[in-house]
Amino acid sequence: MTTAPTSTSATGSASPAAPAAGIVPLLIGAGLPPFEAITPEQVRAHIPGLLAELEQDLTALERRLEADLAGGGLLSWQAVLDPLQRLEERLRWSWGVVSHLTGVCNSPELREAHAGQQAAVVAFGNRVGQSRVLYRALETLDHQHQSAAPGDAGLLDGAQQRILAAELRAMQLRGVGLEGEAQAAFNAASQELAELSTRFGNQVLDATNGWTLSLTSVEEIEGLPASLLEQLAQAARGAGLTAADGGEATAEAGPWLLGLDMPRYIPFLKYSRRRDLRERLYRAHVGRASGQGEGASAELNNWPLIERILSLRGDQARRLGYANWAEVSLAAKMADSEAAVEALLEELRAAALPVAERELEQLRACAARHGAPEAADLQPWDVSFWAEVLRQESFELDSEALRPYFPLPQVLEGLFALCGRLFDIQIRAADGEAPVWHPDVRFFRVLEGPGAGERAGQPIAAFYLDPYSRPGSKRGGAWMDECLGRSRAADGTPVLPVAYLICNQSPPVGDTPSLMTFEEVETLFHEFGHGLQHMLTTVERPQAAGINNVEWDAVELPSQFLENWCYDRATLLGMARHWQSGEPLPEAEFAKLLAARTFLGGAATLRQVHFALVDLRLHSQWHPGCGQSPEQLRREIAATTTVLAPIDEDAFLCSFGHIFAGGYAAGYYSYKWAEVLSADAFSAFEEVGLENEPRIRETGRRFRDTVLSLGGSLDPKAVFEAFRGRQPTSEALIRHSGLVAV
Numbered sequence: 001m002t003t004a005p006t007s008t009s010a011t012g013s014a015s016p017a018a019p020a021a022g023i024v025p026l027l028i029g030a031g032l033p034p035f036e037a038i039t040p041e042q043v044r045a046h047i048p049g050l051l052a053e054l055e056q057d058l059t060a061l062e063r064r065l066e067a068d069l070a071g072g073g074l075l076s077w078q079a080v081l082d083p084l085q086r087l088e089e090r091l092r093w094s095w096g097v098v099s100h101l102t103g104v105c106n107s108p109e110l111r112e113a114h115a116g117q118q119a120a121v122v123a124f125g126n127r128v129g130q131s132r133v134l135y136r137a138l139e140t141l142d143h144q145h146q147s148a149a150p151g152d153a154g155l156l157d158g159a160q161q162r163i164l165a166a167e168l169r170a171m172q173l174r175g176v177g178l179e180g181e182a183q184a185a186f187n188a189a190s191q192e193l194a195e196l197s198t199r200f201g202n203q204v205l206d207a208t209n210g211w212t213l214s215l216t217s218v219e220e221i222e223g224l225p226a227s228l229l230e231q232l233a234q235a236a237r238g239a240g241l242t243a244a245d246g247g248e249a250t251a252e253a254g255p256w257l258l259g260l261d262m263p264r265y266i267p268f269l270k271y272s273r274r275r276d277l278r279e280r281l282y283r284a285h286v287g288r289a290s291g292q293g294e295g296a297s298a299e300l301n302n303w304p305l306i307e308r309i310l311s312l313r314g315d316q317a318r319r320l321g322y323a324n325w326a327e328v329s330l331a332a333k334m335a336d337s338e339a340a341v342e343a344l345l346e347e348l349r350a351a352a353l354p355v356a357e358r359e360l361e362q363l364r365a366c367a368a369r370h371g372a373p374e375a376a377d378l379q380p381w382d383v384s385f386w387a388e389v390l391r392q393e394s395f396e397l398d399s400e401a402l403r404p405y406f407p408l409p410q411v412l413e414g415l416f417a418l419c420g421r422l423f424d425i426q427i428r429a430a431d432g433e434a435p436v437w438h439p440d441v442r443f444f445r446v447l448e449g450p451g452a453g454e455r456a457g458q459p460i461a462a463f464y465l466d467p468y469s470r471p472g473s474k475r476g477g478a479w480m481d482e483c484l485g486r487s488r489a490a491d492g493t494p495v496l497p498v499a500y501l502i503c504n505q506s507p508p509v510g511d512t513p514s515l516m517t518f519e520e521v522e523t524l525f526h527e528f529g530h531g532l533q534h535m536l537t538t539v540e541r542p543q544a545a546g547i548n549n550v551e552w553d554a555v556e557l558p559s560q561f562l563e564n565w566c567y568d569r570a571t572l573l574g575m576a577r578h579w580q581s582g583e584p585l586p587e588a589e590f591a592k593l594l595a596a597r598t599f600l601g602g603a604a605t606l607r608q609v610h611f612a613l614v615d616l617r618l619h620s621q622w623h624p625g626c627g628q629s630p631e632q633l634r635r636e637i638a639a640t641t642t643v644l645a646p647i648d649e650d651a652f653l654c655s656f657g658h659i660f661a662g663g664y665a666a667g668y669y670s671y672k673w674a675e676v677l678s679a680d681a682f683s684a685f686e687e688v689g690l691e692n693e694p695r696i697r698e699t700g701r702r703f704r705d706t707v708l709s710l711g712g713s714l715d716p717k718a719v720f721e722a723f724r725g726r727q728p729t730s731e732a733l734i735r736h737s738g739l740v741a742v
């Protein structure tokens, strides 16, 4: 091949893209990336040049716009948003490949090259986001539209209006509309907030790592499973601890080093029969970074940071013309107002509280049956332990034992068959037809299904699936990311969307395929749901195609929606067969999976409601002169959102990284908000009857034509209503979570 692929048609060419001589693979800027030809050296050598070029292009665009604005004539979309999008797409393509490779084939060289350029890439993003000329041009487009009569040139379609509104809002929230001293104060506060979040996160990390407890006798490890003992011994070896005889720490003989990180904390509380040790561990954990507690460093104290962060956010909100930070957060979300979020959380709270109280009684009764003294005085450090005992007694669900029923090829077959039924698409393996970054990576094409008439078999999209874990070079977890977005190339040819689907399950061993746990099956369905929204979009404006421009509290709708099908009898039993004997999953195991889904569902819901309400009210009601500390506000909320009151040392806020060191401020509620949408969407299928094939297909098509097609081109409330015929309600989520009073 002598010419580089320009605008591709990911599904067009039949052979892997090969870069043409003289073109740097990292800078091709369109089509499927030639992953193996991209090197850390190119990142170091060519990202600075690319940024310099984009910087020049941006400056040239600003000059043109300035002249246009001064001229006073009509400004066009093609003169503002299109060039901006092309500019951003060039960076997204090149930097997107680098970020992708950092996630899936990391190496010290690549990591270093990525880290070396990241600040410059972020700086360029800030430069675009704070361009005053660009902002004025966007405002002008908006004014033209507002004052246009039907048929006028300045009139924008619905997708354009949403794209424009989102761009304007994003720039406003960066302070671009502020002048002089107000802007200087805004920028200084932004800088301070960034530093405070980093410090907050680091102090949580240091406090977590700063507490350990060495266990040396077998009485202290009573109840712990072998895998945890191995971890604790490994931690002891890492800390240089040795056995009494001077030998190396082992899982069998110790010593075992306990710590506050999740992989050691969670299973210890779950399995340890030593109530006193559970208590010590729990107290240390909930007091992290509060400057107090056993062995804690007084310097690692996040309380002052919390007040400072909340005050600064309040100031920033007022500078931007909002009453508080919650309003800033909600300005870009599906939820209209704080009242709407409060109303939803109250519905869930009211449903979950009595159930959580009953669940606590069940745990007490379980402890009493076992003659445990704590039955009369159950404490927070007892909850996980008795929950695990009760769970085993109730279902004996052994997640490892289910693996043979879920070999990856069969799960994929089931998933693809489901998508065929629901959305009338066909998914075909196309391995070898696209460049990949690892031999285990697979490539698939998505085609129109038989229901599409003349268009049946036409390509719609494609995706990569990278299913297995590769410790050392691949990031943990699972995710969907955009390789190419749907758009039209300059010459008018359609660019079809391509997704990355990344999981981390165990690889095949010898003749044994990758055998998945049920959680891994759910994860695959979840990410595939995101992938479907990316791939089945019909929006051709890239800024609103697929998941782009979808409100953050609505973006988990398709992913969680698809997860629901893992619990659908026909779907699950259709794919769960023993990989050797072909035996279907026993009915009793299916029943256990269903029961496990809602086990302690009241407590789980209540916990999320507690976090969400605390987050929301800290960002709407709290201010330095309100007469209450953030902690007092949290305890007030705890009175109606917990069934075991927080103990005195509980300083959970000091480690609430989601809102103080991450991006969830006044947005934690989004978890539940999106679950309401996904459960309610699934209930449309329950209503027509999960056995009613024609109606299921019809409803699935409607889901494809609304939620999956329209992406960010339409208000999410309108998209939901187009599918469901009404606004969402929490009824289905409450039912699916097992919170309906019997």
Ligand SMILES: [Zn+2]
Pocket: 526, 530, 556, 559
């Ligand atoms: Zn997700």
